[in-house]
Amino acid sequence: MLLIGNGNVITRQPENGFIKNGCVVIDGQTIKEVGTTTALKAKYPEEEFIDAKGGMIMPGFVNMHNHIYSTFARGLSINGYHPKDFLDILKGQWFRLDSELNNKTTYASGKVAYLDSIKNGVTTMFDHHASYGQTRGSLGELSKAADELGVRTCLCYEVSDRHGEGAMKEAVAENLEFIEAAKQRHDDMQHAMMGLHAAFTLSDPTLEYVREQTPEDVGFHIHVAEGMADVYDSLAKYNKPIVNRLFDWGILGKQTMAGHCIHIGPHEMALLRDTDTMVVTNPESNMGNAVGCPSVLRMLNDYHLLVGLGTDGFTNDMMESFKFANLIHKHQLADPNAGAAEVPEMIFANNPQMANRLFNTKLGVLEPGAAADVIVVDYQSPTPVTADNYNGHILFGVNGRMVNDTIINGQVRMRNREVVGVDEAKIWADAHEQSQLLWQRING
Template sequence: MSVTLILGQMLWADTTQPPRPGWGLAVEGDRVVATGPHADLRARFPTATVVEATDCVITPAFVNAHHHMYGVLAHGIPLEAAPAGFWPFLEEFWWPRVEDRLTHELIAAAADWACLEMVRSGITTFYDCLEAPYAIPGALEVEATVVHRWGLRGVLSFEATERVSAENGDLGLRENADFIAACRARGGLISGLMCFHTTFTCSTDFIRRAFALATERGVKVHMHLSEGTYEPEHCQARFGVRPVVYYDRLGVLGPHVLASQCVQMDAGEIAILAQRGVHVSHQPLSNCEVGGGFAPVPEM
């Protein structure tokens, strides 16, 4: 297999160490097989193809831990007035004007644009959460086709929810399960995981089934968690506890869980997340846009 040398102005592969001026790397297939000074790499791989990138700094690529690729379609939708809060944002804008209108064609177009933005931003690995209740089955395969063409490493999921109907929720869980199996069968850079929305759009039985399906398949589970004040208030009123306590009582929390947002968290919930080893991703720009607040990252 042929080797390609990428010779940068400097290589900064470890942020605990200073950059290394005059260093580059050697790539063979899909692997970095060597790093070192330009002269050493040229001597070691005399027949290699050389990419002169001496005006660039070579660093590991970025990872986007939470994406909604279809969200690019929301850009520029005119509004009579800004949503008054998180719930109006969902009920009056995000659900009826974006997610409920998605088709396979729109999903493909959005994924194409989102992949372009990621490549231009230096992102090569990402997790995406798609909710398109009227575009299943087959929506994840549409996304996967586009992501594969761009050569990105993508973890794709469908955000299953019962907000449309219980039957539609089942379709969402099946969308994830089938996609996980398909990805494993064909291999490559694209994989799936199990995903459901939140406690206020999914019943307890539904949430348990999502975790059971994930356990059977050995994959992680993603959910949005306390993106604004609405979910904690909902859980307190319906279950008598805050969301993290609710999940903990279900016995579903652990290192296999990726919880996004995590804005409206109290000290007890943060302690539970840490104790159970739950992974958290936070989205400050998104949280500001919907008025959810700021995730307590220093405390976490």
């Protein structure tokens, strides 16, 4: 067993959500007990003890939407790239980048992204992958990287028509192969969805083909109305809004996640609600791409949608998304109170609830039987941390790099900021080598 104590335990339980000088007991892959440090150290005096030194002990973070393939875009300069709108960003950077990715690049970027997730306290990551330079086997490379770093992950490949029918069908086949591989694992560390890019790169014949090929118990991970070009395309070509079109092709549902949903109307929100479709927003990325701010508070309060937070490849630090989500809705609505309750709900309650539509072990809470995904944050506060204000302390005082220890599935993956059993120097060296080769291919 392993004890983590001498800190402020934020359990995320509806009752007993905060324990001063608390302790968490891990037995195998799940949590055995939660209580005070004094009581649990006395009960288990011989067990290994991680001292939080007065910091915060919390459930690991869940990232509901990421793009590992964007890892090597950091510092990239593309010849002639001067985007004027979101379509320019997609065509000029991301489509060019993913067209040059091969499996070596994918694996190296996966190692970096999962390593960085551990260092930022992210214990579960949902990724949306594209590597049209080499599609087949790419999800297997990400799966291998996740296994080697020990991070929970849900993977899919971005199906699109932008490279023709053959490439589209190859992308569907890659999804189906990993869906089957994930089903064979039985360890609840990796799951799969059917990835779709966005409606404006998916024809009706493609949606029909994808729906026919996808098992009924598998959901879809798709970008929805991230930019206005997506909206205009659906109205011009199909005479219907995006969400209606996806509904008509059987894409929506409890296992499906719609990313962004910036430019959707009330009837589309109602349709997402009626189909119990999940929504994930990515405030930092949306601001960077200048695509707008979704009506998240309306989705949550008026339509009771299950809405969570992701990073969209912008970062692996969920605390950044938390802070940006807190700001963007206040700024957009000119209301200093906007999102005060909803934003913490999205990241701390909804993200785990969404993830548990695929993962079986209870995530995002410290209680007996829940996943032993626990982080320790080195946080010393100038003011008291209490049961009433700990979310405020996290919002204004915590970032991912303050995570000191990360335990995933009962395994200590980072101790005192040192990732356990991993040759970090090799990961970074391989990343530098592969990124340089990628940049040469892009600008060659």
